[in-house]
């Protein structure tokens with residue numbers, strides 16, 4: 001997310017100095033992973049093992065807009081105008097979120113941070129103790145995503161190589177004969193999404209690595225092995 005210049009978007013927001021309301025022992029986790037790396041599954045398991053709530057900026061934004069909070073209304077202005085929500089608005093949302101009861105021991109950030117300025121801003125409001133980066137070779141991700149298809153009738157999910165229907169062309173669950181593939185699940189689209197991901201996250205990975213808190217996890221293995229490595233890295 002780019003920082004929009006205040007000259008473009010109107011008067012700058014007043015700067016609010018960080019207060020000492022954040023629990024001193026609070027330590028948060030940042031979770032990285034490209035689309036198709038199995039980040040969602042691992043996020044759920046990290047939450048189960050550590051008790052840290054999962055915080056996604058997308059979910060937070062939608063919740064704040066729906067609740068009509070001051071920051072939510074601010075964010076809505078940008079979203080309605082088709083602009084990226086500025087970092088400061090996201091940081092304000094996070095400040096609110098990490099004061100909730102379930103966040104006393106920290107949170108697990110999913111999909112944030114994406115840039116070094118965001119990481120610096122986050123460091124000013126909470127301690128990030130571990131950054132977990134789930135890495136899977138691009139070709140494997142293309143293979144995983146591009147083979148997916150779903151039953152047009154019941155939505156059951158299949159995969160050409162990993163989980164085909166038992167009987168060709170017939171849904172195992174409902175017997176449906178029609179299937180759908182998402183138009184953006186083709187190799188070119190997936191590759192360009194992955195390229196964008198790498199361009200954006202490599203500098204950030206180096207930045208976190210320089211702080212000694214960056215853990216690369218091989219995501220091209222069984223789900224349980226990946227979880228074990230992540231939990232070990234968090235100790």
Ligand SMILES: [Zn+2]
Pocket residue numbers: 151152153154155156171172173174175176
């Ligand atoms: Zn079906």
